Amino acid sequence: MRKLCLRISGGVSLLICLILFLAARAMGNAEESQKMAERWSEKGDVAQISCFFSVSAKVTPDSLEEFRHSIDGGLREASVTLETQSGGEPVSGSARLWADAYSAAGKITLKSSRTSLEADAIGIGGDFFLFHPLKLVKGSYFSGNDLMQDYCVIDEDAAWQLFGSSDVAGQLVEIGGIPHMIVGVVERPEGRLQKAAGLESTVVYVSYQTLSELGTCFGINHYEVVMPNPVSNFALNFVKERIGVQEKELEALENTSRYSLAANLQNILAFGTRSMNGKAIIYPYWENVARGYEDILAILTVFLSLFLLYPLILALVWFVKWWRHKGWTIKDLFLRGRDKWELFLEKRRADRASGKRGNALGEKKPRRRRKHPDDLDFED
Numbered sequence: 001m002r003k004l005c006l007r008i009s010g011g012v013s014l015l016i017c018l019i020l021f022l023a024a025r026a027m028g029n030a031e032e033s034q035k036m037a038e039r040w041s042e043k044g045d046v047a048q049i050s051c052f053f054s055v056s057a058k059v060t061p062d063s064l065e066e067f068r069h070s071i072d073g074g075l076r077e078a079s080v081t082l083e084t085q086s087g088g089e090p091v092s093g094s095a096r097l098w099a100d101a102y103s104a105a106g107k108i109t110l111k112s113s114r115t116s117l118e119a120d121a122i123g124i125g126g127d128f129f130l131f132h133p134l135k136l137v138k139g140s141y142f143s144g145n146d147l148m149q150d151y152c153v154i155d156e157d158a159a160w161q162l163f164g165s166s167d168v169a170g171q172l173v174e175i176g177g178i179p180h181m182i183v184g185v186v187e188r189p190e191g192r193l194q195k196a197a198g199l200e201s202t203v204v205y206v207s208y209q210t211l212s213e214l215g216t217c218f219g220i221n222h223y224e225v226v227m228p229n230p231v232s233n234f235a236l237n238f239v240k241e242r243i244g245v246q247e248k249e250l251e252a253l254e255n256t257s258r259y260s261l262a263a264n265l266q267n268i269l270a271f272g273t274r275s276m277n278g279k280a281i282i283y284p285y286w287e288n289v290a291r292g293y294e295d296i297l298a299i300l301t302v303f304l305s306l307f308l309l310y311p312l313i314l315a316l317v318w319f320v321k322w323w324r325h326k327g328w329t330i331k332d333l334f335l336r337g338r339d340k341w342e343l344f345l346e347k348r349r350a351d352r353a354s355g356k357r358g359n360a361l362g363e364k365k366p367r368r369r370r371k372h373p374d375d376l377d378f379e380d
Contacts, residue, residue: 011311013307023300024300034259036131037226037255038256045085046226046235048131048225050224050252051245054280055280057245059245070242078230099127101223103122103222104222105120105217106120111174119158120204123206123212124208125208129143137186138184139182139185141153149209152175156187158203158204176215180206193288199285221281223243259294268301
């Protein structure tokens with residue numbers, strides 16, 4: 001009865017361990033903003049790097065443009081080209097080695113024919129929505145690289161407040177007296193972590209130019225890039241060295257393996273201290289959500305390890321008991337194996353000796369019989 005209880009408890013513990021593992025994996029895969037490298041290349045040869053700046057860093061689009069120019073040169077120095085990344089296969093004219101985006105937080109006022117709305121705003125540059133593919137309800141995204149910067153993407157809450165409907169893609173709103181086209185309506189992420197991260201109110205996405213010129217801009221606080229990573233930490237070190245921001249005003253991290261088991265174990269060891277921030281950096285909402293998931297996954301990893309440890313201990317105890325009562329030793333196995341090997345060698349020697357004696361007596365091997373085409377047997 002005792003053995004049965006131990007077996008059942010060990011099986012239940014393994015089952016709980018499996019459930020926790022699947023839950024942790026699903027949680028890590030749910031954060032699309034952390035999976036840009038996976039979407040960019042299936043070969044695992046690129047890395048996604050995120051940089052967060054303090055308010056005093058005073059990062060500008062021009063300073064980021066200088067860094068952008070340095071990326072191609074740095075990759076050439078490392079002998080990384082489109083051909084090497086594609087394995088020598090032909091690449092299309094639109095193929096790119098890397099992509100990047102930046103953003104700034106702020107406030108902005110939108111006016112429609114119905115009402116006006118003051119909302120939290122994110123001013124974007126580069127391929128922001130490539131890194132953050134928010135769920136579209138209507139319309140499409142826009143790029144911070146577009147020649148025209150009079151576009152915006154709003155969430156459903158803003159659409160209902162401004163027009164009384166979510167089907168407003170193509171409608172115009174005024175920002176600072178300048179008409180802007182609503183190109184898309186997105187679903188605002190919801191959940192306990194999202195609200196705690198700053199998504200409890202309306203969010204509007206505009207170009208950085210619009211936010212800085214027609215709204216209240218708190219400065220660029222975030223830059224991210226996906227680029228080749230020929231050796232471990234190449235991309236991370238490259239960004240840290242060439243981004244042009246002092247270390248005390250910068251926090252750079254690699255998102256590619258952020259939710260891996262190794263990363264979770266590191267977060268467990270740094271639990272408590274990792275939440276301390278002495279660099280006056282205000283994280284955007286998606287980074288706050290990502291850090292929240294890191295803490296949850298660290299706790300799940302602790303419980304997963306404990307539930308896995310119990311059946312491992314049971315298996316170890318069973319193995320020790322079996323080993324003590326097995327009735328044989330390693331030496332017995334060695335001697336038995338040696339005896340079989342010696343018997344095998346003696347048999348081969350005897351077979352060779354028998355063959356030599358037969359040849360000495362003039363014995364001939366029987367001649368092979370073949371089948372005649374007319375099904376008649378004959379000998380050569």
